[in-house]
Amino acid sequence: MTEARKVPLLNVANILTMARMALVPVFLLSLFAAGGFDTTWRLIAFGIFAVASFTDHIDGTLARKHGLITDFGKIADPIADKALTGSALVGLSILDVLPWWITIVIAVREVGVTLLRFWVIRYGVIPASRGGKAKTLLQVIAIGLFLLPQNDVIAIIAWVIMAAALILTIVTGIDYVIRAFKLKARAGRAVA
């Protein structure tokens, strides 16, 4: 595996990625505090989720701006996103806010893409695509809206965005499968 540039592994972008992972248990504790439906705790959970999600934006921006892109970051950043969104989806399904089938469809895609990345890692890294980034953004917005105390307007917007996120989740998942097979085939041709 080759580094895009010789940069220290422990740089600010990677530290932010790891901080996002570390916030997952804190987020879950606040989501389930006081039974899961206490308005104050739900707002705290929303705040922690929002801060953690924002680190995704900052670490990517810093990595690009200051040349802090590492193979570790390319792999760890999507995993940190999946840990955060996955735990939120499971939490919302446990609380009966979100149907389990939505959580399961997204979880299967996210775990599948992660396994796919490791499966082809000897040939190269599959970084997040624009579609993958847009998918994560839509998931984050929909989850954020479901975390808020609900009313009709919030619920309608949350469902519309979740539907778009689901479509993009599936479409980009298929796109990554195609990319993985192309990467593997290219590596095979290079060896032959």
Ligand SMILES: O=P(O)(O)OC[C@H](O)CO
């Ligand atoms: O769709 P993925 O697996 O590439 O994930 C995208 C990342 O969450 C973007 O930061």
